[in-house]
Amino acid sequence: MAEVVLESVSKRFGNDLALEDVSLTVPDGSFVVLLGPTGAGKTTTLRMVSGLDVPDSGTVAIGGRPMAGFAPAQRDVAMVFQQYSLYPHLSVRDNLAFPLKSPVLRTPKDEIARKVAEVAEMLQISHKLDNRATALSGGEMQRVSIGRALVRDPAVFLMDEPLSSLDAKLRSDLRIELKGIQANTGATMLYVTHDQIEAMTMATHVGVLDRGRLVQFGPPREVYEEPVSIYAAGRLGQPRINVLPAGLFGGAPDRAVYIGLRPEHIAQGDGTEAIVRRVERLGDQTRLHLNLRDHDVVTVTDAHTDLTSGDTVKIRPRNPLYFGADGARIV
Structure with a gap:
């Protein structure tokens, strides 16, 4: 070789x-x-x-x-x-x-x-x-x-x-x-x-x-x-990373215009309220399609969740990624 x-x-x-x-x-x-x-x-x-x-x-x-x-x-x-x-x-x-x-x-x-x-x-x-x-x-x-x-x-x-x-x-x-x-x-x-x-x-x-x-x-x-x-x-990533305005959750660093959240990096239970639009059950996990202040967000949750369309769930970032206006990562 x-x-x-x-x-x-x-x-x-x-x-x-x-x-x-x-x-x-x-x-x-x-x-x-x-x-x-x-x-x-x-x-x-x-x-x-x-x-x-x-x-x-x-x-x-x-x-x-x-x-x-x-x-x-x-x-x-x-x-x-x-x-x-x-x-x-x-x-x-x-x-x-x-x-x-x-x-x-x-x-x-x-x-x-x-x-x-x-x-x-x-x-x-x-x-x-x-x-x-x-x-x-x-x-x-x-x-x-x-x-x-x-x-x-x-x-x-x-x-x-x-x-x-x-x-x-x-x-x-x-x-x-x-x-x-x-x-x-x-x-x-x-x-x-x-x-x-x-x-x-x-x-x-x-x-x-x-x-x-x-x-x-x-x-x-x-x-x-x-x-x-x-x-x-x-x-890389399935579902794809959520790219949202950096100010949606607060605490963004200077120059950050966008926040990137992998679906598994969205914690549930406290934080900002979002509306469940669709529940996608895949057997080993469930995907939640949410509406957060008119922005679409996809996250993953327990396979046996009782959440249904129209429910409200609170979410917050975990391990967020931040990006500038040109799309470049801000570390």
Whole structure:
């Protein structure tokens, strides 16, 4: 495996600025998730590392070696896309073996067979090796797509929203499997998603991108608890953080314009009165949708609460975050 370093990377497509002065280090053996909405620059960052696109300025290095002038096939990276990218006329076995048959790798036949069997067992698709790719379910096809990357044992895995086209249960199952594979193999992974649950559950580090700029990078818990801005705070957390006028509760520091409250950081029982608008029962917890002086607030409460729509509840901040007029955090 290898460390990946982007230094002051910028990229334009015509008049559109895709990346602006992005500096980022993906530590060797880490699982780094790039998080942000469509257009934030996540996929462009992957393409810079893979060599599918070339930076207008800045450098990309893999394993301490600058990649300028190296074609994608020379970079020892493997990419998994959102779509399955399988050869439909080939069996699962032949799809998995295909990358190893490259004239660049020149892998011996017995080594190909060993690696295919090993990866198929890891992904729990050994019983599907002789099936055509078209005979698989969506989850099985994505496993094969991931397996085509794993079988190569590259320096870096690049994954572009590989789970987004799957249903919720399959996404959950494959999240666990993928994290387990990364932990067991010590692979270096750079993973793109807009799903904050994937970021929180799989990442060792999260990079938050906003319109081509890297606004925060660190462990997911650090980004969650110590966001540098309202934007960064809003990328992680479900339900999303409540952003309210700083003066609603009193006690705000100078220059604070907004107060940010995670749903679990709202204490009940005393404080300012709010009206319950909706009660959302989720089994292990209940979400309360409140109206506080004409502002919408979401908090969590006991799963067996007796509160109903129209009730009044008193709330107060606990562990609040404060932000200035520009959205930057005030510590």
